Amino acid sequence: MKTKGFIFDLDGVIVDTAKYHFLAWKKLANSLDISFSEAENEQLKGVSRVKSLEKILSWGNKTISEDTFNRLMAEKNEDYLGHISKMDEDEILPDVPRVLNLLKKEKQLISLGSASKNARTILERVSLNTCFDAIVDGNDVSKAKPDPEVFLIAAKQLGIAPKNCIVFEDSIAGVEAANVANMISVGIGSEDVLGHAQHIFKDFTEISDEFIKALIER
Numbered sequence: 421m422k423t424k425g426f427i428f429d430l431d432g433v434i435v436d437t438a439k440y441h442f443l444a445w446k447k448l449a450n451s452l453d454i455s456f457s458e459a460e461n462e463q464l465k466g467v468s469r470v471k472s473l474e475k476i477l478s479w480g481n482k483t484i485s486e487d488t489f490n491r492l493m494a495e496k497n498e499d500y501l502g503h504i505s506k507m508d509e510d511e512i513l514p515d516v517p518r519v520l521n522l523l524k525k526e527k528q529l530i531s532l533g534s535a536s537k538n539a540r541t542i543l544e545r546v547s548l549n550t551c552f553d554a555i556v557d558g559n560d561v562s563k564a565k566p567d568p569e570v571f572l573i574a575a576k577q578l579g580i581a582p583k584n585c586i587v588f589e590d591s592i593a594g595v596e597a598a599n600v601a602n603m604i605s606v607g608i609g610s611e612d613v614l615g616h617a618q619h620i621f622k623d624f625t626e627i628s629d630e631f632i633k634a635l636i637e638r
């Protein structure tokens with residue numbers, strides 16, 4: 421039997437935390453008189469915390485001191501963590517447990533590959549912290565997606581060559597990172613946004629056991 425490395429992004433793939441990022445960023449942006457809608461939030465998916473705040477400030481043409489920048493980032497994160505603290509396993513996205521269980525049954529290796537520095541906290545909240553063979557998150561990388569660093573570290577930790585890794589991603593930057601890493605990219609979301617992924621599904625309910633088994637045997 422072949423062993424592949426299956427790498428899962430977190431936000432937008434395993435759980436929908438984008439809605440909590442939205443609430444926290446909107447509160448921050450509005451406090452600076454910068455408007456913030458779902459369209460802006462979409463552009464922050466997969467983007468690191470620092471880069472997200474830089475983007476928001478540039479949309480509002482604002483310049484702030486380094487101290488204020490750091491304070492705002494801390495406040496946003498505190499606000500976000502307030503939402504995270506109320507999460508439980510009901511927030512795992514549909515059919516993610518089925519796919520994870522199938523991969524376990526097929527003795528495949530599984531890693532997290534997330535830009536979030538809160539990834540471990542979130543996995544604990546939804547009781548998935550013991551499910552992964554490796555966890556690589558925003559604390560482990562120096563370069564943010566679309567740089568492939570996060571996925572290459574995951575492959576290394578799993579001991580699987582990049583070409584034998586499959587990445588599930590919901591963000592434009594993440595799919596690009598997987599492609600640059602020479603991995604198989606599976607986009608989770610809409611074709612309009614993730615057209616550059618090698619496979620695209622609306623969500624995991626569209627991913628059949630046969631598709632997963634075919635990826636293993638490829």
Ligand code: B16
Pocket residue numbers: 429430431432441464465466467468469472497533534535536537538539558591
């Ligand atoms: P944090 P992912 C990303 O997670 C989110 O999509 C993105 O919106 C967020 O800014 C980033 O993590 C950093 O998150 O503030 O928790 O460190 O999609 O790569 O799992």
Ligand code: MG
Pocket residue numbers: 429430431432433465466589590591594
């Ligand atoms: Mg994501």
